[in-house]
Amino acid sequence: MNLDGLLSELERRVPADRLLRKSAQLAPYESDALTAFRSRPAAVLLAERQEEVIQAVRLCHRYGVPFVARGSGTSLSGGSLPVENGLVIALNRLNRILRLDPAQRIAVVEPGVINLDVSRAAAPHGLYYAPDPSSQLICTIGGNVAFNSGGAHCLKYGMTVNHVLGLKVVLADGEVVQLGGESLEQVGPDLTGFFVGSEGLFGVALEITLRLLPKPECYRTVLAAYGSLQAAGDAVASVVASGLLPGAMEIMDALAIEAAEAAVQAGYPRDAAALLIVELEGERIQVEAEFAHLMQVIEGSNPKTVAVAKDDADRARIWKGRKSAFSAVGRLSQDYLVQDGVVPRSRLGEALATIERLSQDYGLRVANVFHAGDGNLHPLILFNGRIPGELERAEALAGEIIQMCIALGGSITGEHGVGMEKRQHMPSMFTETDLQVMAELRRALDPDELANRGKMFPQGEAPALHAHGPHPLEAQGVISRM
Amino acid sequence: MTTLTILAPQCYEDVQAAICEHGRIFVRGASSKPALAPPSVDGDNAALLDMRGLRGVVEYEPGEFVFTARAGSSLREIAALLAEHGQHLPFDPPLVDQGATLGGTIAAGLSGSGRHRYGGLRDFLIGVRFVDGQGRLVRGGGKVVKNAAGFDLPKLMIGSLGRLGVIVEASFKAFPQPPAYATLRVTQPSLDAALTTIARLNGSNFDLEALDLVFEEERPTLYVRQGGFAAALAERQERLRSWLGGGEPLPEPEEAAFWSAGREFTWAPTTWALVKTPVTLSVLPALDQVLQAAGAQRRYVAGAALAWIAWPGDLGHLDAYLIQLQLGGLVLRGEAEWPFVGVRNGASLIARVKRVLDPFHRFPIL
Ligand SMILES: Cc1cc2nc3c(=O)[nH]c(=O)nc-3n(C[C@H](O)[C@H](O)[C@@H](O)COP(=O)(O)OP(=O)(O)OC[C@H]3O[C@@H](n4cnc5c(N)ncnc54)[C@H](O)[C@@H]3O)c2cc1C
Ligand SMILES: Cc1cc2nc3c(=O)[nH]c(=O)nc-3n(C[C@H](O)[C@H](O)[C@H](O)COP(=O)(O)OP(=O)(O)OC[C@H]3O[C@@H](n4cnc5c(N)ncnc54)[C@H](O)[C@@H]3O)c2cc1C
Secondary structure, eight states: OOHHHHHHHHHHHSOGGGEEOSHHHHGGGSOOSOTTOOOOOSEEEEOOSHHHHHHHHHHHHHHTOOEEEESSSOOSSSTTOOOTTSEEEEOTTOOOEEEEETTTTEEEEOTTSBHHHHHHHHGGGTEEOOOOOTTTTTOBHHHHHHHTOOOTTOTTTOSGGGGEEEEEEEETTSOEEEEEOSSSOOOSSOHHHHHTTSTTSSEEEEEEEEEOEEOOSEEEEEEEEESSHHHHHHHHHHHHHTTOOOSEEEEEEHHHHHHHHHHHOOOOOTTOSEEEEEEEEEOHHHHHHHHHHHHHHHHTTOOSEEEEOOSHHHHHHHHHHHHHHHHHHHHHOSEEEEOBOBOOGGGHHHHHHHHHHHHHHHTOOEEEEEBGGGTBOOEEEEEOTTSTTHHHHHHHHHHHHHHHHHHTTOBSBSSSOOTTTTGGGHHHHSOHHHHHHHHHHHHHHOTTOOBTTTSSSTTOOOSSOOOOOOOHHHHTTSOOOO | OEEOEEEOOOSHHHHHHHHHHOSEEEEESSOSSGGGSOOSEESTTEEEEEGGGSOOEEEEEGGGTEEEEETTSBHHHHHHHHHHTTEEOTTOOTTTTTTOBHHHHHHHTOOOTTHHHHOOHHHHEEEEEEEOTTSOEEEEEOSSSOOOOSOOHHHHHTTOTTSSOEEEEEEEEOEEOOSEEEEEEEEOSSHHHHHHHHHHHHTSOOOOSEEEEEEETTEEEEEEEEEEOHHHHHHHHHHHHHHHTOOEEOOHHHHHHHHHHHHHTTTSOTTSEEEEEEOOGGGHHHHHHHHHHTTOEEEEETTTTEEEEEEOSOHHHHHHHHHHTTOEEEEEESSOSSSEEEOOSOHHHHHHHHHHHOTTOOSOOO
């Protein structure tokens, strides 16, 4: 690694005000939204043009310096944590919507475009961009692509990957490739889909072609209160099993309700142990028919109270509470850990009951506010970092929740990614062979492991891995290579 | 030259062993896409894996709307099982009646007209297990509808044509099947008019299950499919009809027959080549001109995102036309040495992936 070589080349090419080197300038980039991790990069490049990104990646490759692409730094898994003494390539200024074609329902954007800005630009045409992470006011499409981010409205039309049709990418060794295109369909391996969710380990997305959807004619938003978290979870399972396909299905527990109320006065019932938001969307006549069906299912799930949004303002209020709940809970406690595991929807009630029990066992408060419709939990574990041992207890509790998700047949992460934080849990989801193949694929795209080095794979990775051993069957003499 | 050894693996270990024991490996499901099928004869030490013995549903909990099945399972049996519980794969996988297998559908990367609303195969495949060219059994993705852990290996298997690995098992999410469907047939005065109508529908908030453009005696005709509760359907269709300014509802038996004929390609002459080409609204006028002039039959499905082309002549000519238009295609039927026509994106990335999954060149080139 020749850091000085890289920096002097960059200094020659980039104006000084866009190549941050001073300690005070670097401080804001030391961590992402998972502030438990910190590390200081050697420099931050504020890129303004795609060419600059390509050039920076090529120089990093030439001088062997690791780099991390960064959008808005809202990652909750340490995904955009800098590599110590590496380069951060900040993409916020690459924020142009290059093309919006309402007839074909696509938008071509640069990676630094803010998620919500795509929907804003599409709105005059009656269109919107469906994936809506709670952070959509600040997070970037590039970050969304890297993490395959989701949101409350990803139940019906899918996560980021379902809405990305094409990509222009600079791979970590400097090659620029075009993947997919403008059609909904493609031929050959789905390379676009393969890049989405690769957590910045393959290279940097420079241009993204997004699919837009027409705004539904109408919504019906139901707010049901339950006497226990488990009952709300069971209600979700019955709605899913009933064959209805809501646009969103979200749960908040008492702690989350309290926090959301304090923050935005959403008018939620205060005495509920859990709230379930179910939203139907589509053509009015169909939605009315579904609504009648939904109310039957909800009534059969033993709710304490049921309310229906009267108008758009009422609906907006319900969603405002939900979307701010996450950061509102954050305000209840200085320190918290968020988990992002997934369980089968039919096991939600059981999973939530287990989390409640663990919370009591560990003596730590846990708030739940999450995408219930696809079984994606978001327990927020509150702790006080100044009390010795509490962080460790919180981490142990988080680990137990993750193990529960795996034991139930789920996943360690639904949308926040593995990043730095969940690296050590990968082996409980994947075999050594699975991880080996993933690592080989990574090195095929990034031979020197420069892009976001140290993320996703357990225990950080040494570039030189052991040579391929024989297949286990070969070792046993069962089979042999010709 | 020797004849190809045909093997019918019964378990995943059989597939691993077959790969490690042979220098060259070809895979076939039900050969419903013969142009993608392996040659009947090849050099030494080559084996053809007939995957149909590796069948059966591994896991299916209807309330979960997720199933896992072995790759040789026929789509027909899967569709029947899902239908018992009012569920389906909404992307309309083609060639169900002709015996297409789950693995063959993934490896060919095919979605049909129903991909219009909720997305294609890529949006419903949530996990795979496959054996790579080194005989390693690899898993990617998972069994829950949402999962961001690890690289998305299932995406690599989509359209991989048995050339990156042998798929042995796959997990899909399923959707509730609409209890009823209704289709409006709308003839159009010209192709331009038809494309304008599609663009208008794209910007509208009608929820359409499918939107196909076909040619009936060269007359562009739109088939617009809605789905949902039967009670609401008639009114929805009428609203759509008046918005479109016309259209004729298809009677019940014809409705289902039209969409199943599309899925099975009964409209395409069996001796002609059959080619899948991803398209966009803006490229269609130029493409259609070429196809019409060549006497090809064609359907533009999923809101004109996907062209199915039945090509009467030499595929080399189609290849040249597609290159001019910067389009790419996949040959499903016909005399083709190489299944791809037209331009291809990302070839260098595919080569990099291929070196990892098939370093000994056991599978055909991709
Ligand atoms: C209309 C029609 C015409 C036919 N014409 C001919 C003909 O001309 N000549 C002939 O010999 N047969 C013909 N057949 C029969 C046919 O070859 C077989 O029935 C069969 O191979 C179809 O399998 P499939 O649909 O599952 O996918 P396939 O068509 O078998 O396979 C599609 C692609 O996927 C790959 N693949 C399949 N399974 C897997 C897996 N598990 N993992 C990885 N890759 C996989 C294959 O290698 C291939 O590239 C015809 C059949 C029909 C319906
Ligand atoms: C309050 C709050 C609520 C949230 N709610 C949600 C939610 O509902 N759903 C959800 O999924 N997430 C949520 N998140 C997490 C986070 O917002 C998402 O992961 C988001 O996609 C990150 O975008 P970003 O622009 O901040 O990316 P960053 O944090 O800057 O980067 C994230 C990762 O993407 C990589 N990256 C960034 N740009 C590129 C690029 N152009 N090419 C390649 N790699 C790139 C980075 O290297 C890093 O690994 C939330 C976060 C917060 C703080």
